[in-house]
Amino acid sequence: MLATASYVFAICVLVKTQIGEGIAAPFQSALDPAGIQAERILDLWHLTLTVCCVVFAAILIACLIALLRAPRAGRETPADISSTLNAEPRLRRSVIAATVVSVVLLFGLVFADVLTDRALSRLPVADAVHIELTGHQWWWEARYAADEGAPAFTVANELHVPVGRPVVVSLVAADVIHTFWAPNLHGKKDMIPGRSATIEFRADRAGSYRGQCAEFCGVQHALMAFVVVADPAADYEAWAARQREASPTPVGALEARGQQLFMTGSCARCHTISGTPATGRPGPDLTHFASRGTLAAGTLVNDRDALARWITDPGALKPAAMMPPTRLAPSDLHALVAYLETLR
Structure with missing residues (x-):
């Protein structure tokens, strides 16, 4: 629940990934958040990693102390265990204290997880861009809703969003289970056929961010990527206006x-x-x-x-x-x- 595969995998994500035939993909890393939701997830990951490292170090230190203080026998003399018998009350207190600390840390992480989940769901969505994203084997179809009287339009595999403006993505699976994952912007969200799901995010920094289907969906699952391009507001409006236009007439x-x-x-x-x-x-x-x-x-x-x-x-x-x-x-x-x- 706390240290999910998303966070663990984030350690292994390179600053520049390669997709297809040697194509340099846009920046993709959960360790470099470009939105408030990704920042909250990264904060939880850092907290979980810190607690796990402290606990791991404490266990190693306890094991080292136990090894150094263990009674030792010589070739001709048995080990003197009287010192360990005298230390039994102290050891009992140490075990009880370690158990209490472990329980407190565990509940603390659970509480932090709950707070993070609530923070992720509290993004104000007034004036949001609404997109219906459909996962197919093995490509993405994005339908932008009508906006202030402007007609809807459809694109594929490349989403543009305005910087600083919330985006509400309705997720649909056309065939099998897919998972939407743009790690710089948010966590994962499953897309199950016959069920509706929604993910909300806001890009606070302009740039291109690679996304990926994160649920095995067939033999070309690895080649089911998409790009989220966060544009300044004026650039986004110009892009959306062009997408609403009909295709140009050939001149040659x-x-x-x-x-x-x-x-x-x-x-x-x-x-x-x-x-x-x-x-x-x-x-x-x-x-x-x-x-x-x-x-x-x-x-x-x-x-x-x-x-x-x-x-x-x-x-x-x-x-x-x-x-x-x-x-x-x-x-x-x-x-x-x-x-x-x-x-x-």
Whole structure:
């Protein structure tokens, strides 16, 4: 309850992690909180670690004293145990005192845990950004609620939030159990199919923070990452305004040909691009796909070469991915990639 796997694992998290094919991920560490909830969790972790270290040191010292004071026998003389018999009342008092101290420390940690849980649930959520986050095998779908008359919009695998403003995330699992975990911002929250869950956090420092599904959800669980980008208020509003817009119309012949290939092929059956006939639901929304830093939930950097490889054979890069391979002539693949790169 107190020293959960989240805290223990935090010791082993590197300042820079690697995901996919050598991609430098954003900063990810529970030991560097970027929000008030993460700070409370870190405070509890420090308290628990301190108490455990003190108790461990006390036990080692007691064992050392016992070894040094133990009666010793010579080769020809037996050990004199009279001194230990005389010390029995003192030992009894020491054991009783150690038991009392242990109980007090245990209840103290339980009390600190309860206070931390209450503090985590007391974030004021007035003027909050509301996001419905759905976990799929193996990617994330984020739907931003309508805000002050502005329409809702959907993105995938990359969340933007305003610095200093609370965020309420409604968690949904589309298939199996997933767990939302952005250690710089909050603890873990399970996502169970058929049940609703909510997590609230506030980013107090601008930056990009890596998140990860923290519950084994299938063979590509390790490649189910997401990024939370904390923007200054003005930058966030500009980003949200762009996401609400329809996709740009291709201006070049190559891009227009790529759009036609997308709409007439299998792509449009699985993906949505706002402002076009593509309204597929099984896969991520691609309306502003080119504005994202990675593709396939953090598996690859989002550049021309990786995109072409992903379209051609997703299973070679992310085995068991739901997206089927797409065999195209080199010229057609070039046109399709060119079109997708316009979706900013």
